[in-house]
Amino acid sequence: MLKLSVIVSGRGPLPHLRACLDSVTGQAHPALDAVVAVPDGDAPARALAEAHALRDPRLTVVPVPPDASPAAARATALDAATGAYVQFLHPSDRLPEGSVAALAERLARLAGNRPAEGGAGRAGKGPAGPPAGGPPDALPDVLLCDHHRATWWDDAVPGDDAALLNRGFGAPATTLDRRPDLLDVAPLLGNRLIAAGLLAAHPELVRTDGHDELYLSYATLLLARRIACCDTVALVHRHERPAQRRAAGPERHFAAFGQYERLHHLAGATAAPPALRARLYDRMVGDYLRTLARRDELPDADAAEYFRRAADHTDRFRPEGHRRPGGLDGVRHALLGHHAHLCYRLLRIANDGRRALRTTAARQARRAAAARTRQRYRRALRRPVDEDLAVFSAYWGRGVHCNPAAIAAELGELAPDIRQVWLVEPDRVPLLPPGTDHAVPGTARYWDVLARAKYLVNNVNFPDAVVKRPGTVHLQTHHGTPLKRMGVDQQAHPAAARGLDFEALLARVDRWDYSLSANTHSTETWQRAYPSGFRSLDYGYPRNDVLYRATAADVLAARAALGIAPGTRAVLYAPTHRDYDTRWMPRLDLPRLARQLGDDTVLLVRAHYLHTDRPTVPDHPGILDVGRYEPVEKLLLAADVLVTDYSSVMFDYANLDRPVVIHADDWETYTLTRGVYFDLTAEPPGPVARDQAELADILGGGDWCGEAAAKLRHDFRLRFCQYDDGRAAERVVRRVFLGEGEESLPPVLPLDRRTPAPTPQEAVRR
Secondary structure (H helix, E strand, O other): OOOEEEEEOOOOOHHHHHHHHHHHHOOOOOOEEEEEEEEOOOHHHHHHHHHHHHHOOOEEEEEEOOOOOHHHHHHHHHHHOOOOEEEEEOOOOEOOOOHHHHHHHHHHHHOOOOOOOOOOOOOOOOOOOOOOOOOOOOOOOEEEEEEEEEOOOOOOEEOOOHHHHHOOOOOOOEOOOOOHHHHHOOOOHHHEEEEHHHHHHOOHHHHOOOOOHHHHHHHHHHHOOOEEEEEEEEEEEEOOOHHHHHHOOOHHHHHHHHHHHHHHHHHHHOOOOHHHHHHHHHHHHHHHHHHHHOOOOOOHHHHHHHHHHHHHHHHHOOOOOOOOOOHHHHHHHHHHHOOOHHHHHHHHHHHHHHHHHHHHHHHHHHHHHHHHHHHHHHHHHOOOOEEEEEEEEOOOOOOOOHHHHHHHHHHHHHOOOOEEEEEOOHHHHHHOOOOOOEEOOOOHHHHHHHHHEEEEEEOOOOOOOOOOOOOOEEEEOOOOOOOEOOHHHHHHOHHHHOOOOHHHHHHHHOOOOEEEEOOHHHHHHHHHHOOOOOEEEEOOOHHHOHHHHOOHHHHHHHHHHHOOOOOOEEEEEOOOOOOOOOOOOOOOOHHHHHHHHOOOEEEEEOOOHHHOOOOOOOOOOOEEEOOOOOOHHHHHHHOOEEEEOOOOHHHHHHHHOOOEEEEOOOHHHHHHHOOEOOOOOOOOOOOEEOOHHHHHHHHHOOHHHOHHHHHHHHHHHHHHOOOOOOOHHHHHHHHHHOOOOHHHOOOOOOHHHOOOOOOHHHHHHO
16 A cells, blocks of 8 residues: 655644644545644644644654745655655645545556556656655656635635546556646645655755745656646645735745746756747746736836846747747737836736726626616516525525525425525635535526526515515525614614615515514514514524534534634634724734633634625634634534624524623714614623723633623523524425424424533533
């Protein structure tokens, strides 16, 4: 059995390193060993790595000097590796579950295949042969794999290499001479297994400063005698946001010059054929042009020097007879090759003007398309209603979330013959669960399904243009228990009512057939705030069913997904949106609070969903930004205590009967600008802090989980967890979709007879 070594080196946030090591030690394959290079002086990272090593003897921790270069750290770790193949990871990377076993199986299948005669490529330039214990000659020097990109804690987004890799899947190993297109596979170290023999034959690869990820990714392919492809997703690579790339500084962009220069010299030394050198050249120029296009990442002060150096490479390394691409890309390519920086800038200015004109034309085209769509929608409204079609939406097309998601899941169990279509914005489509039938707003199918569906389910409102047809059923699920004023109750609060057309709002409300409620307070509020003819369903919130159905294993899995180590207290900080402040900033000094709470506590920071596209969460080893983590119910299961101000998440979390602390530093301002339905500071679910010092004292002592806090929480639960008992979704589906009478629905279980999901401490004991 071939042994595989995973090497983790580099610096990254502690939660990312934890998730990375969990993903490595979670691989069950017996042929795996792992080496983690930890800088001396980084005590938290070393403690974390050594804790994993204690639990899994396959993992070895090696220290490196705190100022060690990436190459030195990789070399130190490689010396401790014993595998025939090596996979390099950054601490922010993860291994998908079962990937090592799948890769080992792929190598086993390749073991019986040998490359075709004459396929050695640049003979003598690869490794002389496998070392003792290394792979046999039939196996490749590099196995290229697929990868996913992780935008945050959301599901990974598929990369762009699947089609390219599938061309070689199932075939014996090939050579780069025959497949120069393999240079187009994303240049990531983690998406390839590299034979230890290749690295042993070329020690300079991992022992030379400046031979970083870009160089190593291409150099291993240039030196490999045999390359194979695999469609296994072997890596989840964390995709950096533009702000992170800017924070790294322009030095990262300039580092590419040295790496590409060495790559061209290596291509010459290995006698790479013209087609291969042209492919490498195209990759280089494409990278340079993409960097120049990122104006926000390359300051003007550096752009001219970057252009000069990119132009020098474009001119100097251009292969003889190379043909530039056509169209505008070819023009940019030519300007770069001729050092025409002024012309390049003028072209960019002209393109900006053309884009502005195209934007105007596109706007006019959209208006014409909208008119055609309205006409199509009117025609669809004349067709019969589809009795077996249900349309779902949540948070204005953000995906499969909240109460609609829980109802849809239950509907799939109790009435699988009813087809489900989700309305989802284009940028959210890649994050949908596999196989989710969906329609993008504004498209022809979007209006078709809205016109013909029997059932329409949303936790906000559908667009004004949607027509309520006779015989259709509109279910409004809402997305929280109201503390703040809602609907027409906002009229007395200008900050909240700014830009709100109450007549249009009530016209949308008039389409509701049912309004879902979790407690009497909500029922009465919805009836007053949204005066119309809908029927209230006092069934509980389906999204909270999981808070009663989750097992100890579910709780532990939720914490493991976030990288929360056993014994660590997880404090979920989830503030709400403020109408008087258009941009979200934490109202706490989070790094100071993290220091005050100690190393045994991690702060899970979740901004309101209106602000998740522009969060401001400081980078700190004790802080984890979970603003985009979905579903939120798993965050609730993972947390030991909730800290919030006025967010409705407190009503959901109270179902777990776990501690809640209120941080009400601007209560008077909030009540004045938004308006509230009751005094939270007088009827809280737990202790109330009016400033950060008071909050730190509460969390640092025992008040957050003492008897007084438990009594407040019990009274709060009696009032606001009235109908949540784990069977809300079933009641909704049976009543709304199956037409069962109230008398046949599961009765709501009294609070004293319910059993919430176990706490993290209880889950460990079970």
